[in-house]
Amino acid sequence: MNWLFIVSITLYFLGLVSYLLHLAFRNNLMFILATATISVGFLVETFALVQISLQTGHGPYTSPFEYCVFSAWTIIAVFLVAEGYYKIKPLGVFMVPIALLMMLIAFSLPSDPNPMLPVKEYWLTLHRTMSFMSFATFAMIFASGVMYLILEKQLKSKHLGGWYYRLPSLDAIDDINRKGIVFGFPVSTLAVAAAFVWSIKNYGVVINLELSVAILLVGWLVYAILGLGRLAFGWRGKRTATLGIVGFLILSTALIVHIH
Amino acid sequence: MNLIVFGVNHKTAPVEVREKLAIPEELLGDGLRTLQEREPEILEKVILSTCNRMEIYATVSDVDGGVNSLKNFFHGYYEIDYALLDSSIYVKKVEDAVEHLFKVTSSLDSMIVGEPQILGQVKTAYRTAQELGFTGTTLNRLFEQSFNVAKRVRTETGIGKNAVSISFAAVELAKKIFGELDNKTALLIGSGEMVELAAKHLVSHGVKTVLVANRTYDRAVKLATQFNGEAVKFERLHEELNRCDIVISSTDAPHFIVHKDRAYNAILERNNRPMFFIDIAVPRDIEPAVNELDNCYLYDIDDLNTVVLANMAERAKEASKAEEIVKKEVSLFFQRLDHLEVTSTIVGLRKKFEDVRKAELEKTLEKVDGLSEKDRLVIEKMTSAIINKITHTPINNLKKTAKTKHGYDYFKALRDLFDLKD
DSSP, X not given: OOHHHHHHHHHHHHHHHHHHHHHHHOOHHHHHXXXXXXXXXXXXXXXXXXXXXXXXXXXXXXXXXXXHHHHHHHHHHHHHHHHHXXXXXXXXXXXXXXXXXXXXXXXXXXOSOXXXXXXXXXXXXXXXXXXXXXXXXXXXXXXXHHHHHHHHHHHHXXXXXXXXXXXXXXXXXXXXXHHHHHHHHHXXXXXXXXXXXXXXXXXXXXOOOOXXXXXXXXXXXXXXXXXXXXXXXXXXXXXXXXXXXXXXXXXXXXXXXXXX | OOEEEEEEETTTSOHHHHHHHOOOGGGHHHHXXXXXXXXXXXXXXXXXXXXXXXXXXXXXXXHHHHHHHHHHHHHHHHTOOHHHHHHHOEEEEHHHHHHHHHHHHTTSSSSXXXXXXXXXXXXXXHHHHHHTTOOOHHHHHHHHHHHHHHHHHHHHSOTTTSOOSHHHHHHHHHHHHHSSOTTOEEEEEEOOHHHHHHHHHHHHTTOOEEEEEESSHHHHHHHHHHTTOEEEEGGGHHHHGXXXXXXXXXXXXXXXXXXXHHXXXXXXXXXXXXXXXXXXXXXXXXXXXXXXXXXXXXXXXXXXXXXXXXXXXXXXXXXXXXXXXXXXXHHHHHHHHHHHHHHHHHHHHHHHHHHHHHHHHHHHHHHOOSOOHHHHHHHHHHHHHHHHHHHHHHHHHHHHHTTSTTHHHHHHHHHHHHTOOO
């Protein structure tokens, strides 16, 4: 395994520790340090991914090891953009652990590239790119969902704790869910469609229904309901936050089933 | 530096004592002048008088003498007996005095920690004394730095952040739900001081439209005019509910005015946009079950009180951070002051020697005839060299001792021996 991955996971971990310290002591320096550490970790991982892509001659998404490190990378990318855009300081505490977990799962897998599928096929590449982008966006929706439920619970129960003072407004958190689904749902739909096209072209069937694929489709359906509910029925708040959490848990299950 | 603070505050003296000692702002000058006339031993002075404290910040040549002078002044100016003074007065000297002022200005010594008025009050007290010429280098530096400390504490800690009044707590909760309050609509049901106060805060934080409903329509119209809003007929209240983001209710009705099903309908009509109900009435106006609805938040008077208590605890946590900042700033203040004293003493000493040299040289050269310009220059140089050689060692030693604890004694001795003024 490329040692740069070990450097980047260490930096992600240190970044997470700094975010936690910032949360505990509300020290702004810690926050700046955290974001800086994560950014450096991100650059190191970018470098590592470029390196293995050059070695194998294809993008880092063929073996389960590659899926995991690459999705950690996209999650951190989306996180850095979201943090800069929303200026929500506790976001790191919820999103960085997801990326860290992906890295840890990757480390438990053999790291040699093992292309089981054709690597330079247009529809498959489209499917993969869109999948990673939407997965990272859904990770952000998941994180916002957890934040929403925590704050909503404190506001409803009137037991205002530390989170009340640290989290932004419910409206701001709900906005992550809204913007996330507006972007993530079409992208994930494109990913699903590209997979269908590829499947028809190669196997002559629309779908090759393995367990992980079935679970993935259920996950996609949850996001479809979430998006439709928001647009057509004005859903928002707790319901959409919960759907965002459920959807991501289903996708994660599919991923784990697929790896094993 | 002999700095003292002499005074009382809400912790040491009950209001009966404080009200006797208070000096209204327009009489501050008079108080300072009287103090100057009666107790000339007090060199620099600032009088700070607010409803929670009455303090004199002063520099004196002798600390104990200064304390006695201030006590005499209090006794004479206010006709207050010594026993009562002794039981409520505190005296803080040098470091403690600096720390005390920094805490006062940063609102750490206030009755409500973090309240913002005190900074303005200290500024007024200082400017008044400064304009009348009652402050000098020490108090000027001290007060100017205390304003910086207060600013630092405010930006680096959250002691002023969370509301400690019911009406402000309501505004903060609203912001936690809606984010910005711009373009939000508030409905006031009933009337009363609390409703008006909360409404005032909401409007100043961006709430655009205010609707007012009252059983007596005229009253609703009156209150609505105050906020540039619209009066709503009480019977039509439920039809208007869906327009409202924030509902504040305070009527003396013996039963609920807003029921769960009405709130539910309103939420549906609003496409699930959240609603925040504030029920200040006792008995309550809004059915408690409203809080169970998704996107509905209901706070009654007890809930708001709980929030205020939680906010106070949060401020207390931040206050300990602020105390750390104050401690650092106190030692910084003394470092800067020491540095200043070193420089001014050395400059003073050099000037003294230089004056003597110039005066003596002039006298001598007048008496001697036939010196060429070159000769004069040589003599001039020689005298300068003598002065430099003589002062070199003591000045070096002075710089070294400045950092030790005996530093101050050296400066004092040097200033006294050579009659150096500030």
